[in-house]
Amino acid sequence: MRRNILVVDKDNGSLAALPELLKAAGYEVIHVHTHHETRSTLTKEHFAVVIAGLEEHHAQKQSLLKSIKANTPDTEVILVSRAARVDAAVRAMQMGAFHFLSLPENPADLLVIVDKAMEKCFLQSEVNELRQILKKQQTKPTLIGQSAPMQELKKEIARIAPLDCTVLIQGETGTGKEMVAKMIHKLSSRTDKRFYAINAGVFSPELLANELFGHEKGAFTGAQSTKEGIFEAANNGTLLLDEIGEMPVNMQVQLLRVLQERTITRVGGTSDISIDVRVIAATHRNLEKLVEKNQFRQDLFYRLNVFTLRLPALRERPDDIPLFCNFFIEKYCKTFGKKVTGLSENAMLALMRHSYPGNVRELENIIERAVVLCDSGTIHLAHLPQEFSIGTKRTRKTHTNNTHRTLADVEQEHITQVLHSVDGNKASAAKILGIDRATLWRKLKKYSL
Ligand SMILES: Nc1ncnc2c1ncn2[C@@H]1O[C@H](COP(=O)(O)OP(=O)(O)OP(=O)(O)O)[C@@H](O)[C@H]1O
Known part of the structure; x- marks a missing residue:
């Protein structure tokens, strides 16, 4: 990132000495004098810091500040005024100015503020870069496997991920079901939203209902405040219901209703809350067999089985x-x-x-x-x-x-x-x-x- 500064000094007077001082401090400086020059320079070049000099009216300064922050939010703006009014300073800071100050007797005093603004700008740009790297790493699929079944699986994932449909993932323990669910989420339009996973096999029916749907205040002893359930928390995102084959049968009925009506009701509540969650279900069990034995509801099975991914065991690849x-x-x-x-x-x-x-x-x-x-x-x-x-x-x-x-x-x-x-x-x-x-x-x- 360049250490460049734009000095806007309308009358070429009060900040006249500043550009040389900044250059001597190692900064690249462009000095402009008119409104038109300012706008055209800003459209051509990105500046780390803009120092807007005193003779501009407050309204003009505010509009300059507004347009800089709208176009290049990482540019730090320092406003300098002959007589800085408190209300104008407060307004400027609210609008994102780095500093609003009266012209110091010695322009060199401004250097300290410029250095700080430059440091903030650099830190911000570093944070942005790291965020980008992190995002790339997070979105980079690391589903290892080049064997024929894995290549087939990767193709299937790429095909169904953008379709926003319910997916059932079947595979033995440790074959990567949760990983595949995360990958579907990453490759879908919901990627910027949350991914949640819950193991449906480890809760009693009451606790599972509480986890999934939340509760209203006073719904049961100890419910001292309203609590959002995982369906609400995952709104607009993806929810993995792991070990769906272990889900208690009465909860299966409630889940079917959620999938059909796209609404939930908190425990102890009466109103329906709309939710938009992509549900992915995973199991190591053979759901068809559970349906045959009446241990899993057939209607829920059909609802989940829109797309089924079968993960191969490691010994098969x-x-x-x-x-x-x-x-x-x-x-x-x-x-x-x-x-x-x-x-x-x-x-x-x-x-x-x-x-x-x-x-x-x-x-x-x-x-x-x-x-x-x-x-x-x-x-x-x-x-x-x-x-x-x-x-x-x-x-x-x-x-x-x-x-x-x-x-x-x-x-x-x-x-x-x-x-x-x-x-x-x-x-x-x-x-x-x-x-x-x-x-x-x-x-x-x-x-x-
Ligand atoms: N294709 C893969 N590439 C990289 N890592 C993998 C892959 N498959 C599985 N793993 C790793 O193996 C471990 C188990 O994977 P995961 O938890 O997704 O399996 P699972 O099928 O959901 O297991 P369980 O049924 O026991 O919940 C994880 O650490 C995961 O990162």
């Missing part, structure tokens, strides 16, 4: 595991101030073979722990939970054919286990196994290890 690993390593290196650059081949292999019942959340926790434990630049098997050090191949075989294993199976299993324990170092493995490296190499080839 192993190609994404390395991407997630890098993403979470970077994330937790930042959090913990560590320098970890990647994973050893064995550690990556073990992570690829795992079945992840907890999906992405489980993988994230594993990587977070590994980053904390890792003192070198690479995550090794030893940094993963113990179960990963027991060869997954071995585990698979043990599961499938526990009692009738051949000698070759046992040998293969033992070699795999030893190799894992030394992080793939063949020389060390051969030593432990009591064979030479060439023999180990032949066995690895034989068993395709």
Whole structure:
């Protein structure tokens, strides 16, 4: 940002010495004398500070101030008058002037005020820049995944996000349902409004009604004042109703009414309050099955099921595991101030073979722990939970054919286990196994290890 100042001095008299003083202090200065010059300079250039000199009438100064603040709100305006009246000063400050003062005996005294105005202007511009960066970061989608199901999912999200319809997200725990809901909100026209999430499965029906719809003063013992519910707070925004499959049946009726009529009634209240909220529902349960068992209302299911997104389990998209690993390593290196650059081949292999019942959340926790434990630049098997050090191949075989294993199976299993324990170092493995490296190499080839 430039440190430039416009000095408006109509009679080229009282502020005549100021431009030179400002230049000597390191500022770029343009000095104008007429109303017309002032307007045309302001349309061509953006100034950090404008100093408007004394001979202008107050009304003219106010109109100049008004137009500057309307066009370039970050420009700081200092008004100088021969006899500054209190009422005029108050009015000017209300209109956004940085300062309104009488002409000091020594124009150099003005420099202190100019410096302060310049500092404010710079700080404001920095704040604006940081806000922009933050906004970009917040809106930047970070839905990791390049596998075919994830690419399909991203396309679906981009397609339905702007449509402002109800969305149902189904997926196992930890697959990223809340993250997808946030992304839909970010990519929708409601992006500047609030996103709320509530877990519908953890409240009793009474508490859930209170959370969702709020209450009127005196609605129940302890309701000492009126409280807005989450539907009102999220007005014009998006509300994620997580674990919708766990929602008590009588609350399902009330939710259906909200979705159909777009109004809510606070607990203990009588009047309807209009709301405009996009509802996204998420569940790890199979709602169709719950409907069949009469545990979920069919009419509500149809209402929610306008668009359904099915999030794939992590084991259905192993190609994404390395991407997630890098993403979470970077994330937790930042959090913990560590320098970890990647994973050893064995550690990556073990992570690829795992079945992840907890999906992405489980993988994230594993990587977070590994980053904390890792003192070198690479995550090794030893940094993963113990179960990963027991060869997954071995585990698979043990599961499938526990009692009738051949000698070759046992040998293969033992070699795999030893190799894992030394992080793939063949020389060390051969030593432990009591064979030479060439023999180990032949066995690895034989068993395709
Ligand atoms: N595609 C993804 N990209 C980046 N991070 C992800 C992705 N999917 C999930 N995560 C991360 O995994 C964790 C779990 O995600 P989230 O809470 O959205 O899952 P969920 O399906 O809503 O889980 P639950 O059913 O248990 O509420 C979060 O930390 C989230 O940031």
